[in-house]
Amino acid sequence: MVDERIIHDAQRGDPAAQRALYEAHYAAAFRLAYLFLQNPGDAEEVVQDAFVYLLRNLDRYDGEKGTFWAWLRVTLVSRCRNKRRRQQPPLVSLEGMEATGRFLVDPNAANDPARALENRGARRAIWQALQQVSEGAREAIILRFYEGLAYADIARILDCSPEAARARVAHGKLQLRRLLDEGEERRAPQGHPVETARAAG
Amino acid sequence: MDKHLTELALAHIADAESPPVIEHLRSCRECQRAVGEYRWLQGEITAALKTEAKAIPLPRPRWWDLWERLHGGRGPAAATRRLFAAAGIAMLICSLLVAWSLPTPVNASSALPPKPLSIPLPAIVTADNELGHVTATPTPSQSGRQSPSTLTPALTLYPKP
Ligand SMILES: [Zn+2]
Numbered sequence: 001m002v003d004e005r006i007i008h009d010a011q012r013g014d015p016a017a018q019r020a021l022y023e024a025h026y027a028a029a030f031r032l033a034y035l036f037l038q039n040p041g042d043a044e045e046v047v048q049d050a051f052v053y054l055l056r057n058l059d060r061y062d063g064e065k066g067t068f069w070a071w072l073r074v075t076l077v078s079r080c081r082n083k084r085r086r087q088q089p090p091l092v093s094l095e096g097m098e099a100t101g102r103f104l105v106d107p108n109a110a111n112d113p114a115r116a117l118e119n120r121g122a123r124r125a126i127w128q129a130l131q132q133v134s135e136g137a138r139e140a141i142i143l144r145f146y147e148g149l150a151y152a153d154i155a156r157i158l159d160c161s162p163e164a165a166r167a168r169v170a171h172g173k174l175q176l177r178r179l180l181d182e183g184e185e186r187r188a189p190q191g192h193p194v195e196t197a198r199a200a201g
Numbered sequence: 202m203d204k205h206l207t208e209l210a211l212a213h214i215a216d217a218e219s220p221p222v223i224e225h226l227r228s229c230r231e232c233q234r235a236v237g238e239y240r241w242l243q244g245e246i247t248a249a250l251k252t253e254a255k256a257i258p259l260p261r262p263r264w265w266d267l268w269e270r271l272h273g274g275r276g277p278a279a280a281t282r283r284l285f286a287a288a289g290i291a292m293l294i295c296s297l298l299v300a301w302s303l304p305t306p307v308n309a310s311s312a313l314p315p316k317p318l319s320i321p322l323p324a325i326v327t328a329d330n331e332l333g334h335v336t337a338t339p340t341p342s343q344s345g346r347q348s349p350s351t352l353t354p355a356l357t358l359y360p361k362p
Contacts, residue, residue: 019264026262031254044260052270123249130249144216145243146250151218170212173239176246177208 007068011058018058022051025069029076035142036080038131046083050075073147077139077157084135129179137172144169206232215239 002024009017029050033043053075054061061071130138136158143154144165154165203225206214214220215236226232 015268019268022264022267023262027259030259031257034257035250035254040257040260044263048263048267048270051267055267055271123245123252126245126249127253130246141246142250145247146254166213166216169216170209173212173215173242173246174208177239177242 002068004063007058007061007063010055011061018055021068022055025072028069029072032073032142032147033076033080035146036077036139037083042083046076046079050079070153074157077143081139125180125183126176129176129183132179133172133175137168137175140165140168141172141176205229206235208235211235212239216243 002021006017006020006024010021026047029047030043033046033050034040037043037046050072054072061068130141133141139158140154143149143157144151149157151162151165151169154169155162158165158168160168206223206225206229211232214223214226216239226236
């Protein structure tokens with residue numbers, strides 16, 4: 001994302017370089033934090049906290065061990081997890097479950113499921129179902145499918161073994177599929193959205 | 202044919218970094234289809250997460266807030282806030298001083314400038330000597346018209362030729 005020279009200047013205490021480092025990573029950091037927390041205000045706060053820590057400890061950064069983004073990501077995810085632990089666990093919302101079904105049985109989807117499932121409504125349904133997946137599984141899924149990380153990297157970030165990271169992702173997908181099935185069944189008993197879409201595609 | 206693979210095994214296989222060689226999977230259409238569905242779901246998860254992340258409005262980076270936290274309130278934002286606070290206090294003191302130095306307001310009616318005395322001009326009187334009639338014509342000020350001249354005589358007698 002940023003070249004090593006900026007990081008080097010930032011480590012030497014150059015405020016312009018530190019600012020460049022912050023601004024270059026701000027959007028990506030905010031978005032990742034938002035996926036973990038689902039609250040823009042909390043995401044913003046966590047990003048600021050993470051940068052305060054990183055810029056105070058810039059001398060500890062070693063480019064040989066990984067990119068600045070990788071270091072930021074570890075800090076960010078750790079702070080997001082702490083924040084969530086301090087907060088009340090989110091309740092499984094009936095509204096969300098209804099929405100899951102509603103989006104997947106959109107009238108357009110009945111005629112052209114493949115097209116409808118490509119639309120934002122279906123993705124929104126997956127996002128909403130993801131909120132009901134267990135915490136550990138959701139975290140692993142975000143790191144695997146949004147950040148595209150290898151299981152070894154996910155394991156380092158979530159402080160578990162690569163096998164545990166792999167198991168969390170698999171369990172998460174299982175839960176997600178069941179949630180999507182349930183949502184679909186409540187709204188329209190005619191068929192599984194995944195199967196329908198695959199059959200059409 | 203042996204038993205189908207478990208859902209968890211299928212979910213694992215769909216995302217395995219090096220897919221395991223499983224004899225059952227080679228021959229079972231149903232399990233192959235299930236693995237395909239999990240792969241499709243993975244793609245949809247990625248798309249859903251990317252869509253959601255992009256849809257959320259990005260707040261403006263707050264570098265100076267960060268700077269202040271890093272340097273214990275010595276940033277430009279803190280300096281600006283201190284400057285505004287000082288200016289506010291100075292303005293308050295000035296307005297208090299100005300208010301204090303002003304004379305105390307007196308009774309409203311006595312503070313008004315004295316009203317000029319106006320005496321209406323008497324009516325113009327014409328004497329009809331022959332008939333002995335005397336008619337009074339209102340002066341412009343009395344009739345409400347603007348006086349053409351301030352030299353309007355108070356009393357004019359027009360003798361009959
Ligand atoms: Zn099978």
